[in-house]
Amino acid sequence: MAAVKKSVSVKDVARLAGVSEQTVSRTVHDSPSVRPETKERVRAAMRELGYRPNFAGRSLRRGKFKTVGVAMFNITGTGNLDRMEGFAAAADKHGYAITLTKVDGHPYTLESASSRMSALPVDGMVVIMNRMPADFGTFEPLPGMQTVLVTMLEHPLCSTVDNDQFDCSRQVVEYLLGQGHKTVHFISCPERSLSGMQREEGWRETLRAHDIEPPRLIRGDWTAQSGYAAGQALADDPTCTAIYASNDAMAYGCIRGLESRGKRVPQDVSVVGVDDSLGDIVPDRRLTTVRFDNKRVGMWAVDKIAGAEGVAPSVEHMLIPGVLIEGDTVRSLR
Amino acid sequence: MAAVKKSVSVKDVARLAGVSEQTVSRTVHDSPSVRPETKERVRAAMRELGYRPNFAGRSLRRGKFKTVGVAMFNITGTGNLDRMEGFAAAADKHGYAITLTKVDGHPYTLESASSRMSALPVDGMVVIMNRMPADFGTFEPLPGMQTVLVTMLEHPLCSTVDNDQFDCSRQVVEYLLGQGHKTVHFISCPERSLSGMQREEGWRETLRAHDIEPPRLIRGDWTAQSGYAAGQALADDPTCTAIYASNDAMAYGCIRGLESRGKRVPQDVSVVGVDDSLGDIVPDRRLTTVRFDNKRVGMWAVDKIAGAEGVAPSVEHMLIPGVLIEGDTVRSLR
DNA sequence: TTGCACAATGGCAACGTTAACATTTGGGCG
DNA sequence: CGCCCAAATGTTAACGTTGCCATTGTGCAA
Numbered sequence A, B: 001m002a003a004v005k006k007s008v009s010v011k012d013v014a015r016l017a018g019v020s021e022q023t024v025s026r027t028v029h030d031s032p033s034v035r036p037e038t039k040e041r042v043r044a045a046m047r048e049l050g051y052r053p054n055f056a057g058r059s060l061r062r063g064k065f066k067t068v069g070v071a072m073f074n075i076t077g078t079g080n081l082d083r084m085e086g087f088a089a090a091a092d093k094h095g096y097a098i099t100l101t102k103v104d105g106h107p108y109t110l111e112s113a114s115s116r117m118s119a120l121p122v123d124g125m126v127v128i129m130n131r132m133p134a135d136f137g138t139f140e141p142l143p144g145m146q147t148v149l150v151t152m153l154e155h156p157l158c159s160t161v162d163n164d165q166f167d168c169s170r171q172v173v174e175y176l177l178g179q180g181h182k183t184v185h186f187i188s189c190p191e192r193s194l195s196g197m198q199r200e201e202g203w204r205e206t207l208r209a210h211d212i213e214p215p216r217l218i219r220g221d222w223t224a225q226s227g228y229a230a231g232q233a234l235a236d237d238p239t240c241t242a243i244y245a246s247n248d249a250m251a252y253g254c255i256r257g258l259e260s261r262g263k264r265v266p267q268d269v270s271v272v273g274v275d276d277s278l279g280d281i282v283p284d285r286r287l288t289t290v291r292f293d294n295k296r297v298g299m300w301a302v303d304k305i306a307g308a309e310g311v312a313p314s315v316e317h318m319l320i321p322g323v324l325i326e327g328d329t330v331r332s333l334r
Numbered sequence C: 001t002t003g004c005a006c007a008a009t010g011g012c013a014a015c016g017t018t019a020a021c022a023t024t025t026g027g028g029c030g
Numbered sequence D: 001c002g003c004c005c006a007a008a009t010g011t012t013a014a015c016g017t018t019g020c021c022a023t024t025g026t027g028c029a030a
Helices: A010-017 A021-028 A036-049 A055-062 A080-094 A110-118 A165-178 A194-209 A224-235 A248-260 A294-306 B010-017 B021-028 B036-049 B055-062 B080-094 B110-118 B165-178 B194-209 B224-235 B248-260 B294-306
Strands: A067-072 A097-102 A124-128 A146-150 A159-163 A185-188 A242-245 A270-272 A289-291 A317-320 A323-325 B067-072 B097-102 B124-128 B146-150 B159-163 B185-188 B242-245 B270-272 B289-291 B317-320 B323-325
Touching: A010 A021, A010 A036, A021 A036, A055 B055, A067 A080, A067 A110, A067 A294, A080 A097, A080 A124, A080 A294, A080 B080, A080 B097, A097 A110, A097 B080, A110 A124, A124 A294, A146 A294, A159 A165, A159 A294, A165 A194, A165 A242, A165 A270, A165 A289, A165 A323, A185 A194, A185 A224, A185 A248, A224 A242, A224 A248, A242 A248, A248 A270, A294 A317, B010 B021, B010 B036, B021 B036, B067 B080, B067 B110, B067 B294, B080 B097, B080 B124, B080 B294, B097 B110, B110 B124, B124 B294, B146 B294, B159 B165, B159 B294, B165 B194, B165 B242, B165 B270, B165 B289, B165 B323, B185 B194, B185 B224, B185 B248, B224 B242, B224 B248, B242 B248, B248 B270, B294 B317
Parallel strands: A067 A097, A067 A124, A124 A146, A146 A159, A159 A317, A185 A242, A242 A270, B067 B097, B067 B124, B124 B146, B146 B159, B159 B317, B185 B242, B242 B270
Antiparallel strands: A097 B097, A289 A323, B289 B323
């Protein structure tokens, strides 16, 4: 029962196999200039000693870590899981790993995310922005550290990618108007949410593009309870035949609120949400909603960094459109 | 506009500050044996050159990465976000980072997770087990790599931590029996889910401990639709006054299924779920459920690795109990 | 004045890997 | 038979950091 005292290095393997360290290295990288017999002998030595290449030595030599850092101000948040799925998938594809970091949001700045990352073994970084960082305009990425921001806003020095919230609202409003509704009421969200504000702007702009003055919106707080209250309030408004809620929880709450006031969905009022987060939760009703492709957002961000590989990094801005899912909560008036 | 050509090392800082590399290093670590004036001069040089310590050099020297690897077979899964929150929080506390890796589940083995991690800059690893790996009994962690498994099963060589699913069922069943119900029906889940099977076992054992023969269970698939079907089926069973569903989506589906057959909840039938995942989604009803502390599970796992710091790693097994949340879906028969 | 303790700093080596270059070996061909 | 080329392998140095030990400078007690 031999105790493992320390890590096994190429030197140990070389000694056991009776070759030079370089030959071991070449074997690890499966270089064609090593004789098959030699390779086999080296591999046997590696197996016997339990050799694993040391990441630090390798990175030091190569000057690359093959790792992308992800900075999040909030780990818990809608879509984060899907985004991470995308990060991991893209990283995998390029042979990269993902390093996850929670950044304290006080102050809420890109600088704090950046300095947090600077001491970690990463070649590039992704920052997920939920709110507006105080230094968005003035931020400069660390030299040599390609930085991708997950946001709809465009940044002069960093590539950006996000769901197209504006287009999402446009799709919803056009769809409802296309069903013959005269206007679309909106249940919004707290003002500090960037994505929510963009949905709000999209709703307003699209109505205006159709020469419809946007009705007064109701500000919710993402919860079904606030949607419920909004639904009750809108139930008494005779002009309200179509409601667009900023997420599915509020949309569903709104439906229940309308029903509590005797309105039926979709017969009396049509309701649309955003998120596609209720699919598995509400059994007997399919909410009309917009499904975002957060996985693709995550993949794009990591692809941008891991796919660069020495290519001069360019600044690009990418918006990924969502898809409107037709459910049972919209009625055509035509 | 000077172009940054390559990374700045202690050598560059030392030259500019007119001191030795060692003094720079000591300044970085704020050693008391450097004169304040010298420190300030070195710091000024660091600022001017934009010096950032190189992770690879440091790790190579220290033989530590200050990073914990997390291997997941599925990124998307209930509770993963909270667990990650816990990973990140604990890592932060110890000055560690988290490296996330998605492991291909074909084959579904601990070995594949382990070998995936072996080439990454991590000091220890956490594996999230959703199913039973083929090599659970025979797996040996990599030498020098402390390995923590997130599972209720105990492993002879690896520490383990998870929510106490067994206790969760015990709490639910005891609670319902305590309200005067004669038995508790159960909506289960696919058999390959480890946690689901443990809930099932807990339900069965607890009933038996009260000399109640467990009624026939209904196997669902985690979705509200399957809960809906189960609710409809159970609506016709006159012995059924209390239903325990293996997650909240099925519990909610079950309620709707019961209602579709004219049964009222909780007046006619009491329903309890597990997850506490509906809090923000169903506005007008608070489901009685069990809330797990996945964040704490994640923290424990990372604490175990990052908190060890040279201490001889011991094998421990930790179960974190959930908390029963009383809602509006249970009626007392007393 | 000498000796000594201690504070401040410097020199050197090593961590594990691999690119670049150097060397050896074997075989083909004039 | 000698020459040259290519295949196979070896040697060296460097990536950036920091622990260890050596050196220098300073103040104070004997």
